[in-house]
Amino acid sequence: MSAVNFLYRSTKSVAFVNVRLLFTHEGKNHVYQGTSKIEVSKQYWDKLHNKRTKDPEIVELQRSNNDKMYDLERHILKEFNSVSPSIVNKEWLKAVIDNFYNPRHETDALPKDLVSYISTYIDYRKSNVTESTKRKIRVVQEVVKRFQDYRKKTVYIKDFSLLIVKEFQDYCYLEDYSQNTTARAIRYIKTICRHAKTLGLETHAQLDAISISYKKSDPIYLTPEEISRIEELTNLSDYLENVRDWFLISYNTAQRISDFLRFKSDMIKMHTVAKGELRPFLEFTQEKTGNEMTIPLTAKVMTILNKRNGEFPRKISDQKYNIYLKELCEKANITDLVFGTKKVETSKGSKKYRNKEGFYPKFELVSSHVGRYSFATNNYAKNIPTAVLRKMTGHSSEAMFLNYIGKSGKDSAIDMSIHFH
Template sequence: MASINFLYRSTKDYAPLNLRLLFRINNQDKVIGTKTKLVVSKNYWKKHNLKRLKDIDILNERKKVNDELDKIESFLLKKFHNSNPNLIDKKWLNNQLEAYYQEENDFIEEPTDGLVEYFEDFLRIKGKEISDSSIKKYTTVKNLVIKFDNYTQRKTKINEVNLAFKDEFEDFCLNNHYSSNTIAKALRTIKTVCNHAKLNGHSISHQIDSIKPKYLKPDHIYLNEKEITSIESIDENKLTESLTNARDWLLISCYCGQRVSDFMRFDKSMIRFEKNKPLIEFTQKKTGKIMTIPVHQKIMKILSRRDGNFPRPISDQKYNKYIKDVCDLAKINQIIKGSKKQETKKDSKIYRKISGEFPKHELVSSHIGRRSFATNHYGIIPTTFLMYITGHSTEAMFLKYIGKSNKDLALEISKFF
């Protein structure tokens, strides 16, 4: 039986963690040590094993560190159990740790110049460090490139991603009813993969930086305070149990500002009180960050009607359908510009986003609560606090999300003159 522990053994403020392998053989206890490549701060390590931590930054750092330490421990213990204990010494430990890092950094066993094949390598490499949603995004674009290759009857090479490829790829996508923004996002993803390939020794086109897909400004659709009040005031007799459940989730999302992948996992056990203020603590699914945010009094009111419980979790597909019906019942039917998925041809079962003018309730989807929260509270709650709750990393990203232009920002600033 063997075990591994990690220690900070340095007088410096930052240093790599030491590793100790402990095992027993021939009735003798053995301890072998070496250094990892994981560098942490002395200040952080003092708090690493504390049980009652409230510092979000330390909690997030601990998650990253523990993920890496768990991988190292799992790798070494597996090697230990497949080795002769009599042959295990410091040299063995150093060789195995080096093998671990080599495996982590050994990106490509057999170099390939095909774009689709490199997408697969990229996903294998980055799969350990990117979110499930990002993996889904890259896989979707990879499949789109496969369709393009089937259409052109040739395999696109990494160094063929140039301006001519851009034009041909855009024409193919437009002919297959993909929206301009979907095409732009796909091209940006392809550029990311090609630049990654360059870092791993592949040649890419000198025109790659000239591929600049144009984004159309997306429609900024959100529920204003009057519309949210209308949703709150729907006659209960018109709501089925499923619609009531979805209505409550929609209201919760409008008052918490979180993604559906997060708020749909909320449970009353996540709520705690500090100075008589309700807070909810959870880990964001997309980013892995541990979050603590205040619970709005409107959410507490919903929970009080449900004996302190959150509504019943439902699938994204059902949630998207039900909240459209809820907003229809709330008479949110103003005709506005937007885009929604429609079948390209009758019975084709191929759906694409189509732009046009539609009743607003038809354009409601799962992200509208988060956008409504950010938009309705902009200028009321300091932007820094709003960004913390919504999870935007820069103010530019946040302002773009709520549809604010430089002109809007200038008008906000003019209030102080």
Template sequence: MLKTKFFVRHKSGEVITPIYVRVSNGRAFDLKVATKETCIASRWDDENGMMKERFFVEQKGKLVEKRDGKTRALFLESKEVNERLQDLAKKIDKAFKEAEEVEFNTEWLKTVINPPVVVENTVPDDFVSFCPVFIEQKKHEISKGYTIKVNCLKRIIKEFLKHSKKKTLKFSEINLKFKLEFDKYCYEVMGYSVNYTSTNLRLLRIIAYQAERNGIKLHSQIKLVKSKEEKTIFQILTPAELKAIENHVFEDVDLDNVRDWLLISVFSGQRISDFMRFNVEMLTKEELENEQEGYFLNFIQDKTGHILHLPVHPKILEILNKRGFRFPPKYDEDKYNKLVKTVCKDAGITEMCYGGIEKNRRKVFANYPKHELITSHIGRRSFASNNYGKIPTPLLMVATAHKSESMFLRYIGKVDNQQSHALASYFFN
């Protein structure tokens, strides 16, 4: 009789761990393979072989089931993963029953979990024609913004082909020769920045690897098709500058609204695609461990798809209270980026700073008044940078949704000094 059970190797802690499946049939075989699913170790129910769907807290010596907004989000996430695991168990059972003259080993089980892509003659082998196929195959995994990036790269490649007097770009032609020609086109003809060109080549490789999964042959040099990147230069708003912005009196209604959105972005650490969607329906009021009450924002990040249960900063509550417990009116990103520069200029954020301003489709780096360098992303980066070292990094990562501390440190332009400090302790002891 076929038995299927799911398990994790890490049984505790907040580490993200793969979920494995164990499939056995008496003494005939006993197979263990990693599935596509992962979970936080502490949320795994080892007894049931599934993710926990109920969460408890001890109150007065008794276990009481938690029913707050954060727990509801955890339940929904666990339920989705468990349903996929149950579907996989049924899939494995069906494959076992239908198998004829098959050797039941780990390769068989891996094929059941990750079946090879069926290659059809209709799958194109040139980059431009494959882009819509990529979007269709990844539609449940990529965001709207990512789709826009793919279509933008498709347009750039079409323009590159036209400039090069070529009809198509076959995946088998994406090699070092192509890379050199594409770099030259981007830098000299289009005036694109080094980082923008590097980002496009990275996306091109991702699309190429998806084509390979569809049976399309790639050039052996595909891994070498990448460009150098320059260190990102960015600005943040300091606590003193934020105080100046907060205290400035704006007569213009739009500037007053955008000032409040800027403060909301700084004290929530979110992208404009998320904070500009904030509304009071996302708020829940919950009891904290210190017997106080706090508000939380419950939403799904637009770019990452992460479910967030974000505590509302007191400064955001001040803004809500002054507005009759409503968020400010919403603005599209272009208008916001234009108005936020005026907000900072009027508040005196005008010191000369080195940075890049986009001119003719590429960034020109020079010294500019700081307010000219302000965009919607400064709120998120200011949140991360200003709180680094004051709030434990893992807690900051809850808000920013960075997957690793190294990614977070790169984001704020910091290096991990732990080993350096450890060495220094030997020098002075």
């Protein structure tokens, strides 16, 4: 459901009317605001909305402005209904309003080829997406560049059709890209083409029909017993002690690396719980989702902070965290062969790496998300309500949360066997 409202928000005596777009997507309410070119006076704004007024001048002004608002409202809702709500944001609304008043001017300066437009898309979304997402989009941009070189023909936004997708898939197959890497790239390209459409660029009639399936894979998680092994390691070097503390914080707070590596002591707030007891909570904003989070700090996290005089562990880069975490897990003898995906060199000396499925020692497959996956899987197995667990992870839906459950069908069957012996 979506709606458009008009408001007078200025302190000036004469100003342009503000436009507010409201809609619900995946159970979450969204409100974005822009500015129209409908100019009215503050003095008459209330009178303009008084349907009982008999002042002929006010009635005429009311009719004129209502027509303008109606036309703009129809334009916004038409554009909104033609795209996925997931791409709608403040910049999107501004672009749609600008297109209403200057339909040709907006598209003249925009690139029509896909590679160039990807840079435009990143610039438009720069304040709404994380650096990690920008890096992923730039990787897709490089793949499209190589695809163009391979086919010796430019890919234009208007040509992105089912035929081009099939051609792109075939190219990715030749280049040893996995099904999920290919699907992710096509998903990004489709989103970018839809964004171009909102700015008035021509897109192919088949754009909305484009889809590609992901290959379901079970997330790698650590069992409670494996986590205990990590906790019980002794005589660790300083850098491994540091990464162990970060891992345990990750596991006990259920957060992404983009969030937990930003934790600071001033984010800790004390709140009163049952029977007047004061307990520590962490208050922060998730970088990826923008969710305002308040989560309890466990005794284990507080033990880590207390040994560091109330401070979180030493800062570390994402890359080093992933490298050291694998080393830590190897020291904890987390070496069972498990099925998963990791980057391997396509041939010796090629310096070309692709995701390959296979059986690998488990420590080789762990990454920064393993703490979050392990929290979700291990606590879900305790029959803690998903609604409670989602409050910790910040997932907007149960379906999204369940993607984090690392138990395969075989694992679940083994668990169930105790009830049906």
